[in-house]
Structures are given as C-alpha cells and as structure tokens.
Amino acid sequence: MDAVELHNRTVADFAELVSGVGADQWSAPTPCSDWDVRTLVNHVVGEERWAVPLMAGKTIAEVGNALDGDLLEDDPVGAASLAAREAAVAATSAIDKVHLSYGDEDPDEYLRQLAADHLIHGWDLAVAIGEPPRMDAEIVGEVRKWFAEREELYRSAGMIGEHLKGFTDPSDALLAAFGRDPRWSPGLLLLERFGAAFGQADLEAVMSLVTDDIVFESTSPSPDGKRFEGADAVCAEWAKLFAGTAEPQFETEETVVLGDRAVVRWRYSWLESSGERGHVRGVDVLRLRDGRIAEKLSYVKG
Secondary structure (H helix, E strand, C coil), X not given: CCHHHHHHHHHHHHHHHHCCCCXXXXXXXXXXXXXXXXXXXXXXXXXXXXXXXXXXXXXXXXXXXXXXXXXXXXXXXXXXXXXXXHHHHHCCCCCCCEEECCEEECHHHHHHHHHHHHHHHHHHHXXXXXXXXXXXXXXXXXXXXXXXXXHHHHHHCCCCCCCCCCCCCHHHHHHHHCCCCCCXXXXXXXHHHHHHHHHCCCHHHHHCCEEEEEEEECCCCCCCCCEEECHHHHHHHHHHHHHCCCCCEEXXXXXXXXXXXXXXXXXXXXXXXXXXXXXXXXXXXXXXXXXXXXXXXXXECC
C-alpha cells in the first residue's frame, strides 16, 4: 500500500470516530493518561492542520505559532472533519522533502509517521468512547512492518512507553509495541483507581468512585455476609473497616471487565498485634454505571 493511501485511510477512520463522540464524552479519560478525549482529538487535528503547510514545503518557523492551542473551538466534529479533508488533499502533494523539527524528511516517511499516529490514536479514541476500533488488518500489517524498524528509536526519544509482552494478535501486538495495553477500557481505569484508593485507605477517594445508590455485600458474617445500600451506609461500613484495621493493604491480583460487569481478584492484608501480617484473598463481583461502581459483592476464600 502506498503512503498516500495508508495516510488517507487512517485519517478518514479517525474522522469517522470523532463524529461518534457523544456530547458528554469530550472530558472522558483515554489510554493516554494525561489526555481526555478532547485533548486527544485536538492533538490529532493539530497534526492534520500541520500537514497542509508542511506538505506545501513550508518550514516550522514559517508556520510559527499559528496552529498552537485549541483548534476545535465550539465545533470539534466539524473542525476534525475539515482538517481530515484538507490533510488528505495535502498528502497528494508532489513535494520532494518535508521540513520537520529534526531535519528534512522524505514525504512518504512523514505520511507513514502520521498514519501510525492516526491508527494508534484512533484506537485510543475508540476505546475511550466505547466504539469498535478501526484496526483494519491490512493497515495494521503495513504499520507493523514500518514500525518494526523504528520502535526503539521512538522509545529512546521518549515518544512511547515500554513494550508490553504476551500479545500475539497482530492488532494487540502493535498496540503493545506502542506501549498500549490492548485490554484498556474506562472500566478498567475506574477499577485501578478504586483499588489504589482502597489500598491507601483513602475513604474520600473511594467514595468519589461509587454511585449514590451503591450496593455493597460484605464477606461476613457467614454464610451470606451483610448487605449495605446507599453511599452513606456503605461509607460508614468502610470507615469502620479502615479504622479497625492496622496498616491495611489492598492489592489487585487480576481484573476482568466485560461491559458493565467486572470481576476483581484481590488480596487484603493487615498488621496483627504479633507484628506479623495477616491476609485474606477474595473476589469482588461488580457492576459499573456511568463511570462509577454501582455494586460490589465481595467473597473470600473460606
């Protein structure tokens, strides 16, 4: 596949994803931990806007700060659509070289850089808003082949995270090479934050991650535990747990998220009067709703 086709297909896929962002999703988290959806889209739109003057032969100095800041304004979808169309036209330029920050570059190489960024950030956007990712097998194959020779260069420049091991599916393997966890989802991020807050016995942070009508079933007394309904009741119960436990530690062993349901295997430990640490291992069966935990049913090994 030539560079222009590769670039334009990934640009079109990203623009299509932007058109599906809901009005309440622009501040949603993404796999890029420092970026919400709007920041992510603004970054990619910025790349598309930059492609127009660069593919026309302009230098970065000549463009200056004209493309700094918020490029989405009051119409993010419209801004993304227009930028994508203009970038697709610019990609067909018959220019000999592109003036980039690190020096002059072959236009095909520049377009493949942009295609890779659109593909990976397209996945970021899709999983953030709950849409099917546009990971076309042909495009993934093209980007994998190109990226294999550049991965360490990207990593040494601090542009990507560590390569995650254990993924064999081509799309997952490419994401892992870019430092992405293919299992990422907003639900997984929520549970990571909840587990960290619980592990620090930070009751305020814990309660900020549950719904007002949270339902919690404790592990005791046997055989069914005790059921607490509503944030006030659950907060009081967890406050007693934290206050009555010396040096509590909550460690997540495994998390599985399937839609609005999740299962978390965990280990809870504490400091006993003997100076030794006691612990129990258990499982939570959870229900997620609107970015918070609505139900937490807890079970322990007997």
